[in-house]
Amino acid sequence: MNETDIIERFFQRPCTDPAVTRHIGDDSAVLTPTDGTQLVVTTDAMVEEHHFVSQSPAHAIGYKLMAVNVSDLAAMGATPRWATLSLTLPSIDEDWLTSFSRGLFECADHYHVELVGGDLSAGKQYTMSVQLIGEIAHGKALLRNSAQPDDAIYISGEIGHAGAALSKLAQAAYDHTVLNECEMKALYYPPAQVQLGQGLCHLAHACIDISDGLLHELDSICRQSQCGAEINLEHITTSCELEPLEAIVQGDDYQLLFTARADQHTHIEQLAQRLGLAVCRIGQMTQHPQLVIKQHGRVMPTPERHGYDHFSPA
């Protein structure tokens, strides 16, 4: 099987999006953006032994690769549209390619994303990146640098489940049968909060997706918005096996962390209810540029490690 065979067999499908004039099979794809929109563009990669292990199911790897990119667009309030895939393979494993491409397309279909191009290479380990282009009405993108002092801080859903699943896997020598359905879903099939992000465009000030740990992301909002933040650990309720202080420094949650004026609270609750989502108020932004963690009114020591970093010792 050569490059062309692999692309045609596993990645090329008829294209149903009328905005796509040309997709996989030419030097580049040709796309027609919607009038009056801005483009929102992101890229996220996954590398074997760093983002997943060789025992990870290929279907799940494909699904998650697309989902983490969709999540970055969700955090801007954008609508995902078109993706390209860059894939490095250590060998041609047809079963792996079948499962991987099915997982990738399952996620793409769920979020109405069209795969319009890509590139295939040989390499020492599985390495893959997706670039995703979305659209948003002019000037409506949710940014990290727009939080205000006194904004309320919210998170969607529950955090910590993926982190808990990872610890469990490490203890079980990466035997995936130890994971229950909820842990498997949190780790490999994270929901990207696209509809929540779109609804927040008119309600929130700043927004970010929690990929590298809540504390890490909150720190990013603080630094970029030149504010501080105070969070209350007892408001971070999670059914996972981690303590809140552990859960806020794990990553891979793909929930949204956002800030909004306190008087938007009712609207935010209504939006969450309409989407069938839990949204939790966990603290507020402050003037003084500092991260303060409280539990039942007492100030806790801030963990030195705020979240996941590829190049720092664990």
Next chain:
Amino acid sequence: MNETDIIERFFQRPCTDPAVTRHIGDDSAVLTPTDGTQLVVTTDAMVEEHHFVSQSPAHAIGYKLMAVNVSDLAAMGATPRWATLSLTLPSIDEDWLTSFSRGLFECADHYHVELVGGDLSAGKQYTMSVQLIGEIAHGKALLRNSAQPDDAIYISGEIGHAGAALSKLAQAAYDHTVLNECEMKALYYPPAQVQLGQGLCHLAHACIDISDGLLHELDSICRQSQCGAEINLEHITTSCELEPLEAIVQGDDYQLLFTARADQHTHIEQLAQRLGLAVCRIGQMTQHPQLVIKQHGRVMPTPERHGYDHFSPA
């Protein structure tokens, strides 16, 4: 040094493109496409030991990574605009990062491309991909599937130099000092024919960039356009050390291969002259779906291997 440090130190620069509302530093970049244009999107990756060797100069790797993507847009006749970078590093080598990022930006600046986002991971070997978005007037993109029987076939520039340089390097155990300036330039600093592509939008039928070998690319035009082609080896003049029959199955040339109605010949020559480029007529498209190679009127056996394939034995 952590991820954020590496990004800020080597990849984040002030952005001068007024179309870029938000670049590196948020979940996604926010861009404003030009009214009335279509997007042209491509991605190309480079993997250590497959696209370059550890002895390759980092500056050259960075330059070429951007150039090969620009070349894909050139083959569509598009104007390159915005790039994202996905980079996997085996370790943090500050000298390597300094040279690599300088090379990448040198090429980006040359073609007026803005780096708007990216992703950094750790991995076993250097693996990198750029995704590039360009623009083109509606319906003007040059495709691979629009060649007509009786079209004349052209190539720009000279082919074979990068292939010759690679053979020389392999013989010298990858000691780069054996390469002269012309070979170094062909292998690592290939010119992307953006202006030629733009000019050809009104003159050519089909176009492709020669990344995997002339014969391989011509075969792609033939299959997608449901035609055949006849080329004359004696018209492929090259100052490189390879015979024409070898040069047409090497890759990495990044010249344009295109077809046009015979009566456009004068316009094509004028365009080439204006750009100071050699453009060579090497054959014509045919009705019968077959690739025929002739030398001084005699039919030559067609090489079994049409060009470079990552997953086929060399």
